[in-house]
Amino acid sequence: MPEIDGARLLARLGDGLKDVRGRLTPDAGMDKITWFRTGGPAELLFQPADEADLSAFLAALPEDVPVMVVGIGSNLLVRDGGIPGVVIRLSAKGFGQVERSGETTITAGAAAPDKRVAAVALEAGLGGFHFYHGIPGAIGGALRMNAGANGVETRERVCEVRAVDRRGDVHVLSNDEMGYSYRHSAAPGDLIFTSAVFEGFAAEPETIRAQMDEVQHHRETVQPIREKTGGSTFKNPPGTSAWKEVDRAGGRGLTVGGAQMSEMHCNFMINTGTATGHDLELLGETVRARVLETSGIRLEWEIKRLGRFAEGQGIEPFLGRG
Numbered sequence: 001m002p003e004i005d006g007a008r009l010l011a012r013l014g015d016g017l018k019d020v021r022g023r024l025t026p027d028a029g030m031d032k033i034t035w036f037r038t039g040g041p042a043e044l045l046f047q048p049a050d051e052a053d054l055s056a057f058l059a060a061l062p063e064d065v066p067v068m069v070v071g072i073g074s075n076l077l078v079r080d081g082g083i084p085g086v087v088i089r090l091s092a093k094g095f096g097q098v099e100r101s102g103e104t105t106i107t108a109g110a111a112a113p114d115k116r117v118a119a120v121a122l123e124a125g126l127g128g129f130h131f132y133h134g135i136p137g138a139i140g141g142a143l144r145m146n147a148g149a150n151g152v153e154t155r156e157r158v159c160e161v162r163a164v165d166r167r168g169d170v171h172v173l174s175n176d177e178m179g180y181s182y183r184h185s186a187a188p189g190d191l192i193f194t195s196a197v198f199e200g201f202a203a204e205p206e207t208i209r210a211q212m213d214e215v216q217h218h219r220e221t222v223q224p225i226r227e228k229t230g231g232s233t234f235k236n237p238p239g240t241s242a243w244k245e246v247d248r249a250g251g252r253g254l255t256v257g258g259a260q261m262s263e264m265h266c267n268f269m270i271n272t273g274t275a276t277g278h279d280l281e282l283l284g285e286t287v288r289a290r291v292l293e294t295s296g297i298r299l300e301w302e303i304k305r306l307g308r309f310a311e312g313q314g315i316e317p318f319l320g321r322g
Helices: 004-015 052-059 115-123 130-134 139-147 207-224 242-248 277-296
Strands: 022-031 041-047 067-070 076-078 083-089 098-100 105-109 158-164 170-174 192-199 228-232 257-261 268-272 304-306
Touching: 004 022, 004 041, 004 052, 004 105, 052 192, 076 277, 098 115, 098 139, 098 170, 105 115, 115 207, 130 207, 170 304, 207 304, 242 277, 257 277
Parallel strands: 041 083, 067 083, 076 304
Antiparallel strands: 022 041, 098 105, 105 192, 158 170, 158 192, 228 268, 257 268
């Protein structure tokens, strides 16, 4: 397995990227991006200037160079060995716009914070977006994982999505083509979402504000929002809640190294200050193994894990229990 070497990769790409307008950073520290504040470097981090720049970059990038996309890093765990190839992060300047684009529609760039979309909807008197006020992520991630909260999901608001594929071609997908299900989109994995159009409905600002306040109160009272966390660790299994199963299996407050399942909300992992990516993932798999043994339920990760393990590291799913 070749070592991660951003300078070498950048040199290999050479003149093929001479027209790129965005920012290229070799050996970029992912611990500065992820909310967990852990993880190894990205071999090459690319922040495109706009959709056309992203398209040109991907068209020029050799097919054998792996590409991964990250958002604001809120539900992301990067392994300690780093991420080989190119990591693409859409900038707020190029992809963070949010505007009312029709009587009941809002257009938002993929880098726009979910909370910003909720705020614009409030200003426009459009209901149905209050749930975004409580999701600590960006629209690109919400589109990919059908993010939801307080009984509402992204799929209920999406009209169409713009995306760029690995070859640099631009696509426009309908809601049906996104193939939404619980915390999942069936859209091809190589698509990088750049913007989307959402539809709401006319509502009184006072009603919307009250709903947003309720969302904020819920977050502040039951979630460890001031910790180094990645949000919900596991998806809710059918018929129950992930936190209930973690609690039943004795996972509340469980620690591995500097990683801990929150005492406040035991479906949240936190970095208490010294956690490595390995600590966090090992804790998660330990909890999954305990839940499997206690309840027979195979919890699925909601947090996205990227990259490779450091030399000598490795973690078997469910700690090898099948």
